[in-house]
């Protein structure tokens with residue numbers, strides 16, 4: 001008998017039929033002798049709809065500045081505390097419905113909010129971090145032979161307010177529950193059959209990976225693979241929670257994300273990711289002296305702008321250009337910060353470019369294989385793609401390119417690194 005956490009994403013529970021199909025799968029797992037804890041996302045696009053609803057209520061000018069969060073296309077205007085109250089209801093609906101459906105099939109089940117199962121977070125609304133999971137309520141429920149269904153994406157703060165964990169946060173809920181309960185596995189059910197070597201909508205010859213290491217998955221999630229939320233992968237890697245990403249439409253085995261297997265030879269490049277959600281800012285001709293970069297990036301950090309790639313040119317006659325990327329939804333904040341610092345730092349101009357994309361190659365074998373970067377640059381060059389910025393980690397290489405060339409670039413790299421199925 002194993003203890004399994006099963007997480008179902010929004011598309012898996014988008015309507016009553018889907019909810020019944022999911023309930024049926026949970027019940028089958030229980031009947032095979034396993035203990036199951038379920039974490040669930042809001043039905044379909046409920047979260048986006050709730051955000052739109054809030055934005056429609058807020059017509060006045062005094063509404064806080066728009067901010068959007070990675071996965072949602074809809075920017076959030078509302079006050080964070082009330083937004084969290086509002087958005088947490090989406091997952092309550094799906095959790096209650098799923099518990100009813102499981103119960104209906106003859107297996108006792110009960111739904112719980114994040115707060116009820118003791119998911120304690122800090123007080124940063126909209127992007128709260130989990131501080132502690134008190135699993136007693138879940139353990140009692142399991143001991144009583146029930147299937148607890150936990151509303152994902154939410155917790156309760158140390159100040160006793162409802163919080164949410166950021167878009168895609170139900171993945172984090174599931175992993176946190178699995179860690180707290182010492183579960184054998186955390187299954188993430190979604191609408192794709194696993195993690196692919198590239199986005200199959202872009203690279204037709206992409207294929208599902210049977211397994212991928214945490215290290216690689218972290219890099220992939222950070223550079224555009226949207227299958228599992230980055231924070232959930234980080235949490236899983238830190239707490240050694242084995243993940244299994246799979247489809248709730250076909251139910252076939254998917255991709256296992258786990259510790260690297262030292263006995264297996266590592267692929268040089270395991271996957272290609274791309275990301276068009278970032279924009280590039282260039283601060284032209286800043287004086288080349290200590291303290292300038294510190295001032296710029298400290299100010300951006302204080303306003304929670306998430307800076308990604310940074311490139312500074314070599315200095316010519318005492319001045320240098322600094323370019324960096326930020327999420328598009330942070331672009332206006334970042335631009336106003338940079339413009340207001342322009343005088344202070346003595347820069348000549350600040351420009352923004354939101355028609356960029358980033359392509360990345362990720363692979364644990366890159367550590368020990370020279371020449372990977374040369375192959376990447378040659379491949380892009382042969383495809384007529386110009387490289388605007390480059391960044392690397394031990395197992396990743398990323399290039400910023402023109403957004404309109406992203407498909408060509410991904411396909412060319414997928415072929416060049418032998419990933420075509």
Ligand code: ASP
Pocket residue numbers: 009010041042047048071090152153166167168169170171
């Ligand atoms: N419902 C939330 C969202 O859409 C959380 C999640 O789906 O994981 O971001």
Ligand code: MG
Pocket residue numbers: 009010011041042168
């Ligand atoms: Mg979702």
